[in-house]
Amino acid sequence: MSEETVTDRIDAARAVLTPIQAATGLTFAAGIAFVLVFLQDPLAHDAMHNFRHAAGITCH
Amino acid sequence: MLYDYLRRGVQAGVIAGLAYGLFMAFVANPLSEYLHHAQHDHGHDHGHGHDHAHAVSETTTAIVSVGSGVLWAIFLGGVFAIALYFLEPALPGRGTGSAFVLAGAGFLTVSATPWLVLPPAAPGAEQLYTVELRLAIYVGLVALGALVSAAAIGSYGWVASRHRALGIVAATVPIVATAVVLSTVAPTIVSHPELAGELVSAYQAMAALSQAAIWGILAASVSWLERRETTSTAGVVGPNDRRSTSP
Numbered sequence: 674m675s676e677e678t679v680t681d682r683i684d685a686a687r688a689v690l691t692p693i694q695a696a697t698g699l700t701f702a703a704g705i706a707f708v709l710v711f712l713q714d715p716l717a718h719d720a721m722h723n724f725r726h727a728a729g730i731t732c733h
Numbered sequence: 734m735l736y737d738y739l740r741r742g743v744q745a746g747v748i749a750g751l752a753y754g755l756f757m758a759f760v761a762n763p764l765s766e767y768l769h770h771a772q773h774d775h776g777h778d779h780g781h782g783h784d785h786a787h788a789v790s791e792t793t794t795a796i797v798s799v800g801s802g803v804l805w806a807i808f809l810g811g812v813f814a815i816a817l818y819f820l821e822p823a824l825p826g827r828g829t830g831s832a833f834v835l836a837g838a839g840f841l842t843v844s845a846t847p848w849l850v851l852p853p854a855a856p857g858a859e860q861l862y863t864v865e866l867r868l869a870i871y872v873g874l875v876a877l878g879a880l881v882s883a884a885a886i887g888s889y890g891w892v893a894s895r896h897r898a899l900g901i902v903a904a905t906v907p908i909v910a911t912a913v914v915l916s917t918v919a920p921t922i923v924s925h926p927e928l929a930g931e932l933v934s935a936y937q938a939m940a941a942l943s944q945a946a947i948w949g950i951l952a953a954s955v956s957w958l959e960r961r962e963t964t965s966t967a968g969v970v971g972p973n974d975r976r977s978t979s980p
Contacts, residue, residue, distance in 0.1 A: 678823075679819060
């Protein structure tokens, strides 16, 4: 356990994940991040207004 | 094993999300609405050219903001858990210790470093730059924050092998250096012409403390969930014991 390295963890992840699954997970995470942090559409912007201010996320 | 980490991360995200959602509902929402109104009642004209008739009602804003807060915590929990899975062997400390180190790095990367240039803005802030430019700066600063975190953890590991206390000092060097350089070099790009300075400071402190709290709750919850799972499977030695099967 203590001798485990980052490379071991990457290999272990490779063994259980297909590239498609990894890509799906990344896309999903990027989608959430985009909507919460980057989306500037007026409807989305106004609806999340208080959250973005309170979380210190740049907007307007 | 990756899935166990991700599941615990999302569970921890739900715990942190409940706390942060309540915070949004009872503190951040009313305060933001109040600041918004206080400035509009002054006959305030948004200097940045989008004196919008609001696209949605205040109730919608309040509800969506609470939901976004919950989703934000779950998102951070998922990212945190995946990062913990891959980076755990390289982090100082065991178990809970390494989780808190990574949580600190996450806060430094996602929030603290970008805030040195783009500080949290209270409603009604006047921004010097366009939103596109600021988002680009934000992305760059997240990358810088990740580098600073890696440098801090790296210098800790390098020095702590000889002297543990000096290692902690070494870890603060990249962080303090970045904070000093960025806060002196960066121009002031956000101003609050109609709000008292104390109020703006309080709003920024609220943002900083609440984000730090999310990371703290995530690290504590993930460690708690992991401990709970290992003790509940401790009597069953065999394929269910994660530690005996992990590579």
